[in-house]
Amino acid sequence: MTVWPESQHSPITWEQFLDIDADIRRDLEIVDGYVIPREQRGRDHQKVATRLSLALEGAAVAEMRRTGNASCYETNTEVDVLLWEVPPTARKPDAVLHRCLPDYEQLAAQHVLIVAEVLSTWSERRDRVHKMSDYADAGIPHYWLITFDKVGALAIERYALAGGGKPYTHIGTTHRDMGPAALTLTDPFPIDVLWKDLEVAPQV
Known part of the structure; x- marks a missing residue:
């Protein structure tokens, strides 16, 4: 396996990216052949994505x-x-819903229905600008952005490729103050989620 150096002077292939040591690659993405480190992610950020x-x-x-x-x-x-x-471009969404595929097959944009990114101080510009553009260009139908606080998810912004066009169109935002339902959707199939399902604070 390749141990990734700190600097890169020319683009690499997808196969070369996969040859990077898995423990190192976990914190890397590749954009147009150039490897970039992922943003910092705190424990609450990780918990919200898991929930x-x-x-x-x-x-x-x-x-x-x-x-x-x-x-x-x-x-x-x-x-x-x-x-x-x-040129090879791959992102690591905080959460992704996709069609089933064999273990040996690479997860790719055509398999994906929803990608979600949890916003943080270090990631907001990348998530709102760069990743939003990349996901739309790749044809992923739904993109969600989630803000959070110490309780858990606070707001969910939903974007979609309306009529197959690009860029994404904002189709709705829900906020924890609006009621118990975080999501009540029919597309891509019925999805009903309560805000309490997305809480990270200990139950007292």
């Missing part, structure tokens, strides 16, 4: 049961999503 992934998994399981497994969905956190291979 959201679990909530999406619950909705996915309910949909698979409803349809008799006619469709298969998975959720993941911090996994490489290949957006395009030339």
